Amino acid sequence: MIKTAFDESRRIRVVMVDDHAVVRAGYRTLLGNANGIEVVAEADSGEAGFRAFVEHEPDIVIMDISLPGISGFEAIRRIVARNSAAKILAFSMHEDTAFVEQALQAGARGYVGKSSAPIILVEAVQQIAAGNIYLEPEIAQRLAFQKTRGPTSPFANLSTREFEIFCLLAEGFSASDIGSRLSLSAKTVANYSTQIKNKLEVNSVADIARMAIRHGIVEP
Amino acid sequence: MIKTAFDESRRIRVVMVDDHAVVRAGYRTLLGNANGIEVVAEADSGEAGFRAFVEHEPDIVIMDISLPGISGFEAIRRIVARNSAAKILAFSMHEDTAFVEQALQAGARGYVGKSSAPIILVEAVQQIAAGNIYLEPEIAQRLAFQKTRGPTSPFANLSTREFEIFCLLAEGFSASDIGSRLSLSAKTVANYSTQIKNKLEVNSVADIARMAIRHGIVEP
């Protein structure tokens, strides 16, 4: 048998956060079959993910972005706030570059779309565990293109927090809903809402929703 | 030359309402080339359309639904309110059955999509002028299907007014915007808004927008 680069003592310890149990199970086996990767904990929410991170101190966290309760962005931010060396791979069905930007800005070290080939996830985990950044070539290319010649995403001026609240608004949540979700005052959320509408140059939540749908950020 | 069914004294007199001058021009020539049809007036808004109807008392009004100011629905309703014998052909780029239903409910005698073959418009005008109802076969079929086996459109319980305000809300207009457009009190619009959300079982304008987009009623 060929000697691998990862022996038993150097297995990559992974915490996986996703709200769908089937998805977790699927990827757990996928990663388990790969060499030198071990899923040491699963979590179905951002909060639980954060707790799992604290408890297990894994080498890497695989974080779904679309989560009930606090979003993946928020979870990433909390984890990074606790340990800025944390290695987090963002993992989402959204392929929009705005999402990628925001995830990286929040502190993720990589981004993989759910529609990617499964092997990509393994590759990404290994790269990030090794201390590198990992982006799917296709996504990296689009991102790079947008940075140079392409029209800048309208969400570029939005801070991470603003973008997060933008998404929740687009999904139909009220300011107070979002406040409780994010443990913020409803007033703060309302302030963000105004700020977002100014930056995006729209006048209503309906416009926000339309914009989000146009960019594939929320589904219709 | 073959003797036609329409002699000079029985030409069908048409008022055409559409906000795009080029569209009007195109269809004016199209109709003008057809036998026995004469466009006696054009209008670029619902208000102007209503005035043109009063002034010219045409045999038929071709009414675009998507109009600045008052919507085509509202214009239809006003015209029918003035003369319940008015023959109106609704004409819109929206192919959704909800639109068709609403237009017919408002008093239109027919519905033609803008993507239809041009000859269809001529055919529809002649049919309606002759006192018949005209629906494109394809649309009529979908409508009939939905009435029987198909899942009832969620908009079926919405009154014409409610549906109209639903559309405007989805497009991002505020309650007071809509109030001035429709010559209603902003409070009335707000009341409708609440009523609509109840009927549609949603909680926010963003949900309204998403729903409208899902059904192709407004474009993303």
Place this chain on the structure above:
DNA sequence: CACGCGACCGGGAAATTTTCCCGCTTGCGT
């Protein structure tokens, strides 16, 4: 015809949200 019913319109009053403006803290680059 009277009657009921639902669509349509809007007022009043209370609750909530939104807006605008302010100040505070924190992290980051210079």
Place this chain on the structure above:
DNA sequence: ACGCAAGCGGGAAAATTTCCCGGTCGCGTG
């Protein structure tokens, strides 16, 4: 150290939303 932007939220006024009410109008039915 310094400025600066992001993040957070209070206060007060303005606007909107909600809930409840009453009214008119047209339409189908007994």
